[in-house]
Amino acid sequence: MVFGLKKKEQSEGGIILFNNVEEAITAERLLMSAGYEVRLVAPPPALRKGCDLAVEINLVEQTGIERLLAEKKAGYLEIVPVKGRGTLLGVVKVTDFGEAVMVKAGNMKLTFEKESGTVVNVSGGGCPDIPYLHAYLIGKKLTEVRRPKEYGYTLCSLMLDTAFIESLDIWKNNGGRS
């Protein structure tokens, strides 16, 4: 449980840490204006950095929140999960299907055609931005689309972004074709 929460309230898994109180209050206001359900809390002692005020968020919404704070030039230290590891999974696995390569990052998989660099499938995930990203990416070349994290909102889109960057790297280095 996050300090400062009433016992019956359900934490949604993430908090934003700040350098000072002013940053925290500004971020809370910006996020609430954008429709996010957030609240000011005291961070758990183990996670405390900077000031003694944090903003509790739904951790799954990390991608959209980071983008909004960057667009508004709002300062913060970092976004961390309340429980468990504080770092995102960065491991990828690559599967060669012959004409196509599948890159897996976390729960997301992106498959592109070796010859053209066209995205042919996106699978995995479970957050509601994934079907949209799937529809946006399919049939387009890796070099001609925006990164998933630029228009996704959730951690699934962040995992898809990791798979996308690795796919782009493989494609640019001719890795899939020779």
Added chain:
Amino acid sequence: MLLVCGAIPDEDFPLTIGPAAFDGESLLLDGKALSCTQGTAALVGAACKVTAYLGAAAPRALLVGDRGTGKGSRSLYEYLIRNLPSISPRVLVLHYMLPVMGLMKRVVESSERCPRKPVLIADAAAMYAAKAAGLALRFDIFTPDHSEMAFLADPEASHPAYVSRHLFESNGAMIPKLALAAHRHGGAAKMLLVKGATDYIVEDGRVVGSVSAPEIPALEAIGGTGDTVTGILGAFIYAGYEFREAANLAARINRLSGLHAAATPFTKIRQIIAAIPAALEDCFRSNFITQQGPDVGDLS
């Protein structure tokens, strides 16, 4: 009633409930044609094919537009919280939606106020929310893939993006251990159908069955093949099949659908869905489906 709930990638699509149909290309709901791509649309499409084949009532879909902002998902949660006891579905499948633990808890509580508690099935982010909120054991079935199985086995992770690296890197042979670990710390539903190169059926933490043929590696790359497994499973349970048999059939029919569709990494999910009747026919013709369910027309 088989009720399937989830988000579709059209922010303007209002919260809509009604009987669904699949015309070979699109999902039809309330007079609208929805693109049958990865996600809840694929799940509903697969369920439509199975219920039609079995002569059961078409699934009802509760869909809402949500591109990831969570606005549509929240309205879906609130609708279920208010209306589940009066809808009282026989089988409730929760799927793509922004995982909000507090709201998921209230949905489960609402389901428990139904005159007869529905069979609760969760996949995708509904499963993430259920596990992260400590509600897994109140669900009958989860349908994770391998990476999601690692997430269920990690007691600290609230999303697969934060799963421990050693769990993510474990190979398919580790599924039985991951399933047992998830069961022991309350991260698994009573039954799991774990989708992968080998599909595992797990009850109370113990593997009770597996399906590995036909082997079609390309299915993993095709967006929506996990969704179709869950849709087929939900439809068989709705039709009265035992959980274990329904899971076995779902895994097998999904693979056979891939075979009939000559699946490659380029295949689209609507092609897999269109092949489901042929896969069902295979199973019936070979007497693999040995036990017909009850009179499905009488189910409510």
